Amino acid sequence: MDRIPLPKLTAAEISNIWASYMTDSMSICGMRYFLAHLKDDRIRAIVEFALGLAQNHVTKLAEILRLEGYPLPAGFNDQDVNLEAPPLFSDNLILMYIGHMAKLGLSSYTLTLTTSVRKDVVDYYTEAITTSMELHNRSQMLGLEMGIYVRPPVIPIPDQIEFVHDKAFLGTVLGHKRPLLGLEINHLFHNLKRNALGKALILGFCQVAKSDDVKKFFEKGIRLSQKQIDIFTKALQEDSQPAPMLWDAEISPSVVSPFSEKLMMFHVSALIASAIGQYGASISGSPRKDLVLDYTRLAAEIMQYAEEGTQIMIRRGWMEYPPQSVDRRKLTHT
Known part of the structure; x- marks a missing residue:
């Protein structure tokens, strides 16, 4: 058949x-x-x-x-x-x-x-x-x-249902902020965990990288990760919520690279792409205005960081063309 x-x-x-x-x-x-x-x-x-x-x-x-x-x-x-x-x-x-x-x-x-x-x-x-x-x-x-996986925070069980009647629910950029919603805590906690792990990974990559442009790119990634860690930690601590641990101490002092710089750059670029998507989900699940502003600003910063990484990969000839449509303009113009 x-x-x-x-x-x-x-x-x-x-x-x-x-x-x-x-x-x-x-x-x-x-x-x-x-x-x-x-x-x-x-x-x-x-x-x-x-x-x-x-x-x-x-x-x-x-x-x-x-x-x-x-x-x-x-x-x-x-x-x-x-x-x-x-x-x-x-x-x-x-x-x-x-x-x-x-x-x-x-x-x-x-x-x-x-x-x-x-x-x-x-x-x-x-x-x-x-x-x-x-x-x-x-x-x-x-x-x-x-005992190394940190559980997300818990919140109290309410006595009864309650409806929102005050626009203060959306909060303000400055001034008093309402307590975090459970979903907001979840996004802050897991974004913090992701950045803590990402920072450790980039720290290790930076330690073994040899090229100046790649090393500087990783150094900037470490700073951006720490900035995001600080912002998310502050938001959780202001609400008396615990913050997950960092992993910087789990990196050895080795300076011998186990991976090519091409692989390390690709990996960090993939993590940045996932982070941008996660911040989009965090915005949709966080009604409080100050959190929306934080996520929006941080997403813009890492998008710029992603572009810098792409430029390095193109310049080094490390970036493969993903599947793309036909360039009709090129075909119809001689």
């Missing part, structure tokens, strides 16, 4: 598959390096699981691209990782990193699934969501067991 030909991939599908291939090829490099140095067998089992997922993803994504006749991205390979480099991050930090990346994967895969229509692509991202959920749950449970 002849096989029914698959419809062409949509713009969203090919773009998402391309981006997933790039990210998973990067993840393989990271997981292989982590496994070369991990001492805790419980964390090792989770990283091995994460590595297996990334390798399986790359294989399946490559097959979809081949069926489409689309050239495989260069992505990242053995040239982008130095397994002989000394440990740069502690076992505990690696576990928290794995959990964070699983969260990002879940968020990305869910959005991607909703914009996919071809069956093989839908099936792929459905499975990716399921396995990423398992990775997230396993890393979170181990973090709780080890």
Whole structure:
């Protein structure tokens, strides 16, 4: 029986598959390096699981691209990782990193699934969501067991329902601020956790980077992360809410780079992109005006930072062209 030909991939599908291939090829490099140095067998089992997922993803994504006749991205390979480099991050930090990346994967895969229509692509991202959920749950449970995963704050249970009758609910930029809503606490807490982990990662990258422009880019990222940490910590503490821990002390003094600067720049750019999306969600879930202003200002700052990173990657020839439409103007003008 002849096989029914698959419809062409949509713009969203090919773009998402391309981006997933790039990210998973990067993840393989990271997981292989982590496994070369991990001492805790419980964390090792989770990283091995994460590595297996990334390798399986790359294989399946490559097959979809081949069926489409689309050239495989260069992505990242053995040239982008130095397994002989000394440990740069502690076992505990690696576990928290794995959990964070699983969260990002879940968020990305869910959005991607909703914009996919071809069956093989839908099936792929459905499975990716399921396995990423398992990775997230396993890393979170181990973090709780080890006492290094900080639980989000709790809020009191009200005696009765209450309706909003005062425009003070929206707050002001200056002056008295109402108590934080549970959802606002959630966004502040998790944005703070994400920045604490991101700062540690960039701090490690900055420590091993050799090129002046790349090192300066990472130094600016450290400052921006700390600024955001300070803003979110202040907002939580003013509401008598706890702030999560920082991870700076979990970086070794090694100055030998385990990764190529191309990989490190790509990784930081991916984290910036996810942060911009998270701030958009935070704005929609934070009615208080001062929080909206903070998120809007910070999003604009990291968008500028992202552009600086893109310029470095273009100048160095490290940035692959994502899938794009045909330049009709170029074709019709000689």
